[in-house]
Amino acid sequence: MILRKVDVRHGLVLCALLLAVVAAAFKITNRPPLALFQMPDIDKQSSKILPGMQSQFVSHTQNIHTHAASLVELSDGRIRAFWFAGSREGASDVEIRSAVLDPVSNRWGAEQSIVNRVDTQRSLLRYVKKIGNPVAHRATNGKLWLFYVTVSMGGWAGSSITAITSTDEGVSWSAAKRLITSPFINISTLVKGTPFNYSDGSIGLPVYHEFIGKFGELLRISETGAIIDKIRLSSGKYGLQPVMLITSSQQAIVLMRHSGVSPKRVIITTTGDVGKHWSPTALTTLANPDAAISGVVLPDGRILIALNDTEQGREVMSLVISSDAGITWKNAYQLEDQRGSLMDPAGYGKIVAELAMVTDERVTDPADYGKSARRTKCEDQKCGFEFSYPYLIQTRNGDLHLVYTWNRSFIKHLRFTPSWLKSQLERSADAQLY
Amino acid sequence: MLNFTDLTGLTSVAVAISAACLLLPGIAGFTRIQRTTLLAVVFVLALIPLGGIPLAAYVRGVSGDLSITMLVLLCCALLMPSLGCNTEDIKARYVLLTLIALVALMLYPLALGFTSFDPYRLGYGDTWFIAALLLIALSAWAFKYYLIASCIAMATIAWAGGWYESDNLWDYLLDPWLAIYALFSITLRVARIFSNK
16 A cells, blocks of 8 residues: 555656656747847937037926936937935835926926835735836837836845836836846845847846845846846946946947945946856946946947046046047046035035026026935035936937936936037047046 | 736745744644634735735745745645645655755855856756756655655746746745755754764
8 A cells, every 4th residue: 555655656756757847848948049239229320419418407306305317218209217206215105206308399297106115015916115226128129118126125235126017108007027036035136227128129137236245247038027047247245236338239348336445446347249258347447436327339339428437425427438448438528526515504505506507497496406405415514415326328319318316306317419429529639538 | 916926926925824823832732623724714814915915915025935845845834734744754854955955055155146156047047957957856756755856846847837926946946934944954953963972
């Protein structure tokens, strides 16, 4: 009797094993093969002349913590921005907001809430404590993706990535989907860098890990949201927020925020085989105060990035350019510089109000902009400026759009053309070479 | 609308919450019917929405989805008093827990960045990794370690069928809670062996 029971079990387990072999073989053979990087389709002959660099605010809500903007071009050429806002960073009332730029009138529409913590929690059927860092992307099939981080316990190092999609240019959004990217309770994968497409329609998403180790990774995600592959871009404890700069269908450069000790320089790694292998990381000549960077590869192959190019603080924001794949850099334009402007709340509010008027001619209540910035950037009667988390894109018509956090209170938008950039570079021909 | 993977994920957590009731003091004195009723009630309560999401969803936010191996062991724990589920598998159970402890000691530190090698990547469908895993399962079957062979087979089938949200086979094979349990059990067993010498 016992012998028969063992025999039956022997047979049943063997059947289960054979089924597992067949199922695994089916799954593996259906895994998409490696695909090439898809180069962005930019109009190289763009000759549209804009009156210099145009600046304005994307967000206008006062007295609120506002941070981490990203941009995506819609099918009709409009630009949609996303950012997070709430009573403070990490608060339970933080929501992902969005607004759309009409490129003809050059005006941003009203900001609207896209998703919040409670929506995400209900959709994921998991407790969610806080949300942040929205990053938008248009897939090859036209679908809009919005990746953002969610935290169930602990700080930002406990983040996981959640995705929602839209088939109507961001008017309505699907239920949230969790991306499982880590074996350790799926914690500590965050997103900041601009996603890109592969030639087979799958999506490349630069992400980073910051629990114990701090390193960059690259996710390849199918059109349906399944993770096809994940590869390390760096190791150790000092590389965050990778930015992928595709220079050809097989070559790319990744720049990363430096989170280690001095010398604080932007980290670089490269691939020549569609990301199968990455070079050992090295330090560039660009200073980096442990702050996010963003960049694009221009149609002529030069790399343009926006960053805080100092070792300390985020009071400076610059555009820098490289013609030799990131070996040397040249300052193209100084966007912000408030170094040494640590001051009392009254003086700070006054300067912020003046800067707000310079930034956006439609600002009618500059003093309120000052009050908003004081709320987020003043502590113990001392206030400091912050220009951070840049996000730079180039649209199909060649225009460049940059957004960044402005004193943790508003999102600032800058729009310029390659011809304006060229004129700035000619003007600064003898500019500092890094 | 409830996704299939949400249903499976929440159910796995509800099973764990039910199994946790077996640790309650005085549960050994319950009759089989009382015990079954208690477990069934706790299982259902864990899935009833409270404040928008079920209790199991609050736990899931922290625990993640539980591995298939964990579910097999939990189901054994739940069914053992009724069916004598694992009386002949104690040795296989310890071999399985030893394997889990060893793999966990390799997987988690490397996945958290201790070296540049990331073994977690293999779980997204590396052919050699999965072939090696199935060979281990076949060897376990040949040596009559059915629990090990069954856990690997069921985890692989669940992964290929998209049972959970995860696309990574590792998440079906083990989870951190199972790893902690395995490390604790093996340490305790080794300590007992040495104390008896």
